[in-house]
Amino acid sequence: MKLRYMVIVLVILSFVSVFIGVSNVSPLDIFNLTEEQAQILFISRIPRLISILVAGMSMSVAGLIMQQLSRNKFVSPTTAGTLDSARLGVLVSLLFFTAASPLLRIVIAFLFALAGTMVFMKVLDRIKFKDAIFIPLVGLMFGNIISSMATFIAYKEDLIQNMSSFMQGDFSMIMSGNYELIYLSIPILAIAFLYANKFTIAGMGEDFSKNLGLNYRQVVNLGLVIVALVTASVVLTVGMIPFLGLIIPNIVTIYQGDHLKKTLMHTAMLGAVFVLLCDIIGRTIIYPYEIPISLTVGVIGSAIFIYLLLRRKKYGL
Numbered sequence: 645m646k647l648r649y650m651v652i653v654l655v656i657l658s659f660v661s662v663f664i665g666v667s668n669v670s671p672l673d674i675f676n677l678t679e680e681q682a683q684i685l686f687i688s689r690i691p692r693l694i695s696i697l698v699a700g701m702s703m704s705v706a707g708l709i710m711q712q713l714s715r716n717k718f719v720s721p722t723t724a725g726t727l728d729s730a731r732l733g734v735l736v737s738l739l740f741f742t743a744a745s746p747l748l749r750i751v752i753a754f755l756f757a758l759a760g761t762m763v764f765m766k767v768l769d770r771i772k773f774k775d776a777i778f779i780p781l782v783g784l785m786f787g788n789i790i791s792s793m794a795t796f797i798a799y800k801e802d803l804i805q806n807m808s809s810f811m812q813g814d815f816s817m818i819m820s821g822n823y824e825l826i827y828l829s830i831p832i833l834a835i836a837f838l839y840a841n842k843f844t845i846a847g848m849g850e851d852f853s854k855n856l857g858l859n860y861r862q863v864v865n866l867g868l869v870i871v872a873l874v875t876a877s878v879v880l881t882v883g884m885i886p887f888l889g890l891i892i893p894n895i896v897t898i899y900q901g902d903h904l905k906k907t908l909m910h911t912a913m914l915g916a917v918f919v920l921l922c923d924i925i926g927r928t929i930i931y932p933y934e935i936p937i938s939l940t941v942g943v944i945g946s947a948i949f950i951y952l953l954l955r956r957k958k959y960g961l
Contacts, residue, residue, distance in 0.1 A: 650913040654697075657920045661696070662689045664924060666932045692818045695826055696923055696937075697916045699882050702829035702874040704915025705836050705908060707889020708896075709867045710761075712847035712904050714768055716779045717897065718953075720890035721761075721875050723780035725787035727886070729760025730872070730879045731807070732794040738803055746825055750876050757879075758872035760790060765868065777953065780890075813883035813938035815923055826881040829874050833912065836870055840905040843867055847904070885919070885938055887945030892918060894952050 662685065663669055669681045669689070677685070707720035714724075721727050733756025737749040744752075764783055771782065798804045836843075845853050846863045853860040878885065892915045893907070900907045919937065922944060926935035 654917050661693050664927050687820045691820045691823050692815050695818045695823045696920050698826050698829050699878050700916035700919030701912040703888045704892040704911045706871040706874040708893040708911045712843050713867045718780040722886050723783040724764045725760045726757050726875050727884050728787040728790040730757035730875045732756050735794050750880050753876035754872050757875045761868050812936050813885040814936040816934050828877045832870050832873050840908050844904040886942045891945050891948045
């Protein structure tokens with residue numbers, strides 16, 4: 645799919661998203677809004693749309709970077725323990741920094757996400773059997789261990805209800821004043837675009853990168869920092885969105901190739917379109933009630949993941 649077509653689809657879906665909801669605001673009212681309708685648009689609907697777009701773009705790009713650096717098409721924040729580590733960081737902030745500001749919580753979540761991702765990459769270096777399916781299975785087991793630890797501590801400290809909001813991705817509570825942390829992902833995405841060529845070279849291996857004069861370890865560490873920061877900001881703002889960083893880069897690879905510089909914009913746009921579409925489905929399928937985004941993305945994403953596993957030889961994944 646060409647980029648301009650995705651932009652058109654994104655604009656159409658964004659327009660639809662703004663006018664879907666229990667409170668009646670139609671496009672015909674846009675130039676004659678009542679005070680209540682204006683509050684609905686500017687306090688709820690537009691912040692929600694911005695959060696969807698930024699979360700979809702940033703998590704998809706984070707998955708693409710992880711796949712490039714690990715040289716495995718089935719590695720992502722979901723299958724490398726990054727999301728689970730960020731959630732553990734949120735739990736630690738709730739336990740030991742009860743009066744912490746949102747910024748401090750995102751720093752703690754970032755540190756845990758970065759540490760978890762680095763541990764996974766170290767484990768990946770020590771595994772001799774580099775099968776495309778075996779590696780993400782190791783990551784899933786690693787993530788489940790971290791998740792189990794977090795759940796046990798949350799039960800023990802009577803924080804399981806506090807943690808539930810970070811386990812399940814949900815845009816329904818996004819309102820003006822409680823979503824702005826996700827803006828941190830925007831400059832991080834800009835850095836990812838600037839370093840796209842270096843990430844591509846780093847993905848070819850340490851020896852190859854050093855022969856070209858690239859500081860391999862520095863570039864890999866920068867990539868992991870980008871992934872951890874994006875994950876922490878999305879988890880704290882929206883919650884966990886599974887499979888997004890896994891399936892979107894793979895879909896783009898099928899029709900666009902492997903070069904990160906060429907696929908980065910396509911990945912970001914398709915990620916935004918996919919999350920926006922899933923959100924619209926979740927808001928309309930049992931209207932006026934709403935299905936959390938983690939459920940719709942999880943169901944559709946897992947089906948696509950299974951399809952990619954079955955067809956991986958055909959597409960060279």
